[in-house]
Amino acid sequence: MTLKYQIGVDAGGTHTTAIAYDLTGKELARSEAGPGQVNTDYNSAINNITTAINQLINQIIGDCQRILCGIAGLSVIGNASEIAGEISAKSNNLPTRAITDSLLALYNGLEGEDGGLVIAGTGSVFNGLQKGSIITTGGYGSILGDEGSGYAITISAFKSALLSWDKRQKNQLIPLFNQLFKVDNLVDATAKFYKMSNPQIASMAVSVAKLADNGDKNATSIIKKQAELLARDIIIGIDRYEEPKPMKVALTGSVLANNQMLRNFLEEKVWAKYPDVQFSISNGENARGVVFDKSKDYRYFTSH
Missing domain, CATH: 3.30.420.40 (ATPase, nucleotide binding domain)
Known part of the structure; x- marks a missing residue:
C-alpha cells in the first residue's frame, strides 16, 4: 500500500x-x-x-x-x-x-479547537478561531505593529537608552547596547543598528529581558509596556468573539516561551477584563x- x-x-x-x-x-x-x-x-x-x-x-x-x-x-x-x-x-x-x-x-x-493564539518572536500577532472564522489583531509588521515582539522590545529599549544618553542620565541600557553592538558609545551603535536585519535586532531582546530579571527598572518598564500592548491585542480579539466566547489562549514564539516576566504582565492585564481566560504554552512544532x-x-x- x-x-x-x-x-x-x-x-x-x-x-x-x-x-x-x-x-x-x-x-x-x-x-x-x-x-x-x-x-x-x-x-x-x-x-x-x-x-x-x-x-x-x-x-x-x-x-x-x-x-x-x-x-x-x-x-x-x-x-x-x-x-x-x-x-x-x-x-x-x-x-x-x-x-x-x-x-x-x-x-x-x-x-x-476554538480559541486564540498569540505568537511573539521576531514579530507578533493574535489570531482567534471561532466556528471556522478567523479573527486577527495586530501583525502589521515592525513599523506599524508587532507589539510585545523581540523586535519591539529591542527598539523600545534602544530608544530609552538613546534618550538617557542625550540627557546624560544613567541608564543600564546604555552599557548594555554598547556591549551588544561592540562600540564605545551609542552614536556608533546607531550606525550599526541601521545595517542590521529584523531578526538580528530582535535577538537582543533576550539581553533586555535578562537585565529586567536582574531588577533594572528601565528594562522592567520596557517589558511591562510591551506585555500590556500585546495583552491589548488579545483583549481586542476576545472582544470580537461572539457569545459564548472561547476562553482558551495558547502562547507561542521565543519571547513568550522564554520570558516569564512578560507572560506574567500579559496575563494579569488580560485577566483584569477576562478572568476566565486559560493560558497555555504551545511548544510543539x-x-x-x-x-x-x-x-x-x-x-x-x-x-x-
Missing part, C-alpha cells in the same frame, strides 16, 4: 522547517532551510521554502496529499493564492495552501498545524 502523507511548512524570519506527517499525525521526516519571510526577501524566501519541501518529497517514497505553508510576512504582502501557486509549481505541482505563520501556529496550538487544518482550499496549481 502506498504511503500517504502531508507536509507542514513553518517559514519564519530566521529559518524554515518542513515536516512530513502521515495521515494519523505521526512525524515521518523533517528538513530545514533558510529564512522564509516573504516580505523581507521574496525570492530567497520562496527558494528556501521549496528547497525544504523538495528535500522531503525526494526523501519519502509515497504520495503527498497536500502541503500547508505557514509563511511569515504573508499578511503584509497578501497574494496568498499566487504564492501557493508558485510554491506548488516548484514542488511537483502538489496541492498547496499558503497561510500566515501565525495561523499555522493557531491550528497547532489549539489542535483544531507549528508545522504540525497541517494535521489539524480542516480547510478544503487545497487545489493543484501550475505555473504560467
Whole structure:
C-alpha cells in the first residue's frame, strides 16, 4: 500500500522547517532551510521554502496529499493564492495552501479547537478561531505593529537608552547596547543598528529581558509596556468573539516561551477584563498545524 502523507511548512524570519506527517499525525521526516519571510526577501524566501519541501518529497517514497505553508510576512504582502501557486509549481505541482505563520501556529496550538493564539518572536500577532472564522489583531509588521515582539522590545529599549544618553542620565541600557553592538558609545551603535536585519535586532531582546530579571527598572518598564500592548491585542480579539466566547489562549514564539516576566504582565492585564481566560504554552512544532487544518482550499496549481 502506498504511503500517504502531508507536509507542514513553518517559514519564519530566521529559518524554515518542513515536516512530513502521515495521515494519523505521526512525524515521518523533517528538513530545514533558510529564512522564509516573504516580505523581507521574496525570492530567497520562496527558494528556501521549496528547497525544504523538495528535500522531503525526494526523501519519502509515497504520495503527498497536500502541503500547508505557514509563511511569515504573508499578511503584509497578501497574494496568498499566487504564492501557493508558485510554491506548488516548484514542488511537483502538489496541492498547496499558503497561510500566515501565525495561523499555522493557531491550528497547532489549539489542535483544531476554538480559541486564540498569540505568537511573539521576531514579530507578533493574535489570531482567534471561532466556528471556522478567523479573527486577527495586530501583525502589521515592525513599523506599524508587532507589539510585545523581540523586535519591539529591542527598539523600545534602544530608544530609552538613546534618550538617557542625550540627557546624560544613567541608564543600564546604555552599557548594555554598547556591549551588544561592540562600540564605545551609542552614536556608533546607531550606525550599526541601521545595517542590521529584523531578526538580528530582535535577538537582543533576550539581553533586555535578562537585565529586567536582574531588577533594572528601565528594562522592567520596557517589558511591562510591551506585555500590556500585546495583552491589548488579545483583549481586542476576545472582544470580537461572539457569545459564548472561547476562553482558551495558547502562547507561542521565543519571547513568550522564554520570558516569564512578560507572560506574567500579559496575563494579569488580560485577566483584569477576562478572568476566565486559560493560558497555555504551545511548544510543539507549528508545522504540525497541517494535521489539524480542516480547510478544503487545497487545489493543484501550475505555473504560467
